[in-house]
Amino acid sequence: MTLEIDTPQPSRQGSRWEVLRVFSKLGVTSFGGPIAHLGYFRDELVQRRKWLDDDEYGDLVALSQFLPGPASSQVGFGLGLFRAGPLGAIAAFIAFTLPSAALMVAFAYGAPLFQGTVGSGILTGLKIVAVAIVAQAVWGMARSLTPDPTRATIAVVAAASTLLLTGSVGQIGAIVIGAIAGLFLCRGSTAPVSAMVRFPVARVAGIISLLLFAVLLLGLPVLAATTKWEPLALFDTFYRAGAFVFGGGHVVLPLLQGGLVDTGWVTSDQFLAGYGAAQAVPGPLFTFAAYLGTLSTVGPGGITGAVIALGAVFLPGFLLLTGVLPFWNDFRSRPWAQALMRGANAAVVGILAAALYDPVFTTAITGAGPFVLALICFVLLIAWRMPAWAVVLVGAGGGIMLSLAS
Template identity: 50%
Template structure:
């Protein structure tokens, strides 16, 4: 085995192709959001294919949940890395992301034409469904991440602070996440923890790991300055999405408040189109972060279309790839430190507050235009949380229903 190969056997072209096709299948069929994706991955790669043990899967899942970024995509990258090396890592990401990303890029082109044909009613239906999805995610996250007076207080404080500072870009969210880590370090590090018995193999060479972490930090610090110095809208766009991918804790739904402040707050994209795209991605399989492709293609700041969409997609996922490579060799030691667990618990509590603030502004304030809209949001939530209908069905159903109702009412 060469020094730079992070798997037990050298990756072959057949291994890489196998990884790509396996994750492409997941990208085409894995509906239901990040939590559902984890279940699909376990069934496919532990039970069916036997690519890794139950213990190794649990260990890599713990790493993905510890890092910022999309947990299901990061888990897929780690599985691809173990199976077929660095090429397998890329193959897993491309296969899992490709279907939803292609659909969201197409949606950026088709949305204006659909609006001309159907009117704006279908967009309103997408926004209604998006509001219900965020409510469902907020309730689920609060039950696990904001339990107890300390975490609940941190979540409430963060939410109120971000609402008060609305219109100030992404700085309030970044400050809230940093404060959450510090408060968690002080107050939550002594909580009991049982170390898992795992059998994961972390064989990324140390020099590769350190290099990946250095590139991660360099890009995070340098991209905004490079965009300003070179007056490059494309680099500016990449900077926004790279920072978002570096700071999103708590899953794909938290991408909403961070991107909304940067994209809509700067006037790069109107709020209705932004929320419609967020609603549409709920109807697709694969990662919610593919929403970045829609925003990058539809925004007016940098070159949009296919180029803008690809820049946004690469930029928002690149931090995850670098962090997986960078942290994996240190994971066994890092997860035993109570300081690290406390900081993560604090950040996760603040994430609940950020999502609650985003639920109010912009989701509900721009979606609920009349009293009947409250009833529609409640109905969509009932379909999702009580009737447990799949999100894609609720999204499509509300978009079609409100679109038809608007045309009949005219």
């Protein structure tokens, strides 16, 4: 058998050290969430360094939006792969992820120090900010992913499924049902297809990646239940969360909530405080997993728990990206595939809307004062377009004021 390997043109090749250097800069300066990250990548790598052109970059972004997983991290992984092969992909991931992961682990260790009026006020403010951040995500995603009655209905059904069925069963079931509904009900006009950028991934490597993704997804729950080994249970929970995240980093919130809060591995207060803090750091939102792995009462906890959680939550997205790259050009042109994804993306809006209600709103909004602060933060995000990290500071200050007034 001859391996089919798509290699970039020699003029497009670079070293893994170049990739590490460039993404280290992006890892400490890329504030604002996944959409903002894509803008940073385009400015630095398409316009300034000309690693690839706009059409090629747009195609990689489209693929990452199509697949489950952290879209901006998948794009970064793909850019490193395109520039310097597999080692370049690993370098891009480490450099872009490590700064925010380290900050989230530090926050997990420092959270117990937030005692007294000021400390508890800051944590209260972070939980309230999470309400505004998730509401903004629901608002933006609903406008783009549920623009017609059919997809809006799919979103409502998904929200109901998530709220009425406990744990991750309702969330995963909502995505599956949404995809099936989309297959039959969302066959609209086919989107135009551009030329495909070439990546150094063999078809055999793609098949192996897809098989490994499926084996882990199906085998980890069985193995974890059989062995009762806590680190494996922790890995399984984060792997399944990463495998079913469609539509951006915010969607990981309900999946992780079902796997960690509902099971008692972390408290709801810990969960929401960490989620609020994650908005104030650069890099991917998925590094929230490092915070949760550090605090989890199941598994080793500490830095080891953070490493397990981080590796597990990012792995499925990277396996899928590597697996689909050799076949994407043909698959994405099929109308049924586009319809399936329309339905799945609509379901994602419903899942996130359910998470906005429980646990985000029900935990953080305990009276008129917190509700007013959440409204202020929401308006600053939506109308004044303030960056998320700045709104986090406003929320923390407002939380201190509420704590002093109580």
